[in-house]
Amino acid sequence: MSADLYRLALAVLQPGYEETTAPDWLRRALGEGLGGAVLFARNRPDAGHVRALRAENPGVVVAVDEEGGAVTRLEVAAGSSFPGNRALGVIDDVALTERVGRQIGRMLAEADITLNYAPSADVNADPANPVIGVRSFGPTADLVARHTVAYVHGVQGAGVAACAKHFPGHGDTATDSHLALPTVHASGQVLAERDLPPFRAAIRAGVRAIMCGHLLVPALDPELPATLSRAILTDLLRDGLGFDGMLVTDAIEMRAVAARFTPGEIAVRALAAGADAICAGLTTERTLYELRDAIVAAVREGVLPEERLAQAAARVRAVSDWYGEQAALREKARADADPGVGLDAARAALTTSGTGRLTRPPLVVEVNTRFSQAVDPAMPAGLTAALAELLPGTARARLAEEGELPPFDDRPVVLVVHDAARHAWVRERVAQAVRVRPDVIVVDTGVPADPPAGPHATHVATHGVSRVSARAAAEWLVR
Incomplete structure (x- = not known):
C-alpha cells in the first residue's frame, strides 16, 4: 500500500x-x-x-x-x-x-x-x-x-x-x-x-x-x-x-x-x-x-x-x-481589455416587439419567479436599478410567486418576468396586465413566451439575467 x-x-x-x-x-x-x-x-x-x-x-x-x-x-x-x-x-x-x-x-x-x-x-x-x-x-x-x-x-x-x-x-x-x-x-x-x-x-x-x-x-x-x-x-x-x-x-x-x-x-x-x-x-x-x-x-x-x-x-x-x-x-x-464587449453583446441579444417608449419614471412590477438553484440568492434582477439611473423616480413593486398584480395608476407600467415560457401563472399575470393597461411593457429576462397580445403592448426579451442585459433593455426603453 x-x-x-x-x-x-x-x-x-x-x-x-x-x-x-x-x-x-x-x-x-x-x-x-x-x-x-x-x-x-x-x-x-x-x-x-x-x-x-x-x-x-x-x-x-x-x-x-x-x-x-x-x-x-x-x-x-x-x-x-x-x-x-x-x-x-x-x-x-x-x-x-x-x-x-x-x-x-x-x-x-x-x-x-x-x-x-x-x-x-x-x-x-x-x-x-x-x-x-x-x-x-x-x-x-x-x-x-x-x-x-x-x-x-x-x-x-x-x-x-x-x-x-x-x-x-x-x-x-x-x-x-x-x-x-x-x-x-x-x-x-x-x-x-x-x-x-x-x-x-x-x-x-x-x-x-x-x-x-x-x-x-x-x-x-x-x-x-x-x-x-x-x-x-x-x-x-x-x-x-x-x-x-x-x-x-x-x-x-x-x-x-x-x-x-x-x-x-x-x-x-x-x-x-x-x-x-x-x-x-x-x-x-x-x-x-x-x-x-x-x-x-x-x-x-x-x-x-x-x-x-x-x-x-x-x-x-x-x-x-x-x-x-x-x-x-x-x-x-x-x-488585452475589451471593456465594452459585454454590453455590446447584451444589446445585440435583445429581441423586441412593439413601439413602447418610456419618457417618464415608470412603475416596475417584478414578477418574481424562483431562479434556478445554481443562481446565487443575492443575484439582482437589475432592470429597476438600470431604469432608475436613466429615469430617476422609477418605482418598484415586487410580486411574490403567484401573487396578484398591484393597482396601477397613470404611471407607465413595466412588468419584469423571468421564464414566462415555463410558468402559466406568469403568462396569466401578463395577460391580466395587458387587459388593465394595454400599453404595458413586458421585459422577460429568461426563456420568453410569445409576446403578449394587444396592439399597444411592448415586449422585450433580454434572454438572460445580467447587469449589462438590464442596462441594454433600459437603454432600449428610454431610447
Whole structure:
C-alpha cells in the first residue's frame, strides 16, 4: 500500500466552505496535499483570497462557476458584466462568444483562479427545464457545439482552464438536480445526435475539464446516475469520445445523489466509475476528512484500485500544471481589455416587439419567479436599478410567486418576468396586465413566451439575467 495514500485521497477533493477567508483547517489540508477548492460568492473570491490558498499549496486547483449571465461568483453584488449563454446563442456570432469568453477568462486570471466550471454545453431541448434554461446556448446541437467551442477557446486563450458541463447533457430534464434526480428519457440515438455533439466538439477543442451531471439516463445506464456510472464516464466519455482530461463531479451534496448515498459513498463510487475530482460545494473540516478517509478505506478494502486513484490525482495535477504553463497567456489577457464587449453583446441579444417608449419614471412590477438553484440568492434582477439611473423616480413593486398584480395608476407600467415560457401563472399575470393597461411593457429576462397580445403592448426579451442585459433593455426603453 502506497505511503502517500492519504495525500492521493486529498488530491482529488475540491471542497467549498462558508468563510470569506481561507479557514485554518482548509489551509492545513492544503499543506497535507488537498488538490482543489471551489469558491462561491459567499467567499468573496478575489486575488487575495486565492493567494492565501496558494501559500499553502501553490498547485491547488482553484475553481469557480463563472458562466456569465445569471451564474456569477465574482460579480454577484451588481450582476455580471457579460450576458449568459442563451443571449450569445441568440446572436449566434462565434467570434463575439469567444471575445466574451476571453474577457471572463481575463477576469479569472486577475484573481489567479485555475478553473472555470463553464461553459454549460447542455442542449436546452425542454423549454420547461428548471435548471438549465438561459444557461444553455440554445435548443439545437449545432448551435450549442459552435458556441461551446468558442467559449472554451476564449477562456483557455486567457490562460484559465475551461470545463464543459453537465455530461452527458442536462438539457432535456424537467427536474433540478439540486433537488432531486432528473431522468433523461431520450433514446441512445437521440442522445448521440442531440446531447453529445457539444461535448465531442469541446474535446476536439482541447477543453481541459468536463463536469458530469447528476442525471439518470436509462439508455446509457438504467440503474445509476451518470456521476456513479462506469458505463457513462469510462465506457462512453473516456473510451467512446476519447476524453483524457480531468473529469469533475457536480457538487455531491446535491439531492440527486445525496438522497441515495452518503458523501463518502458518492466519492468512492464516482472515482471508481471514472471521475477524477470530487466537488463538495459545502464542506467542513469534519466532512472533508470523512471524505478522505472513505476513499482511503475503499482502497485498502480493494473496492477502489489504488491505480485508479493515482490516475485521478494525476489528472487533477495535469490541470494545475497546464495552468502553470499559461502564465504568458494570462499576462497577455490582462493587457488585452475589451471593456465594452459585454454590453455590446447584451444589446445585440435583445429581441423586441412593439413601439413602447418610456419618457417618464415608470412603475416596475417584478414578477418574481424562483431562479434556478445554481443562481446565487443575492443575484439582482437589475432592470429597476438600470431604469432608475436613466429615469430617476422609477418605482418598484415586487410580486411574490403567484401573487396578484398591484393597482396601477397613470404611471407607465413595466412588468419584469423571468421564464414566462415555463410558468402559466406568469403568462396569466401578463395577460391580466395587458387587459388593465394595454400599453404595458413586458421585459422577460429568461426563456420568453410569445409576446403578449394587444396592439399597444411592448415586449422585450433580454434572454438572460445580467447587469449589462438590464442596462441594454433600459437603454432600449428610454431610447
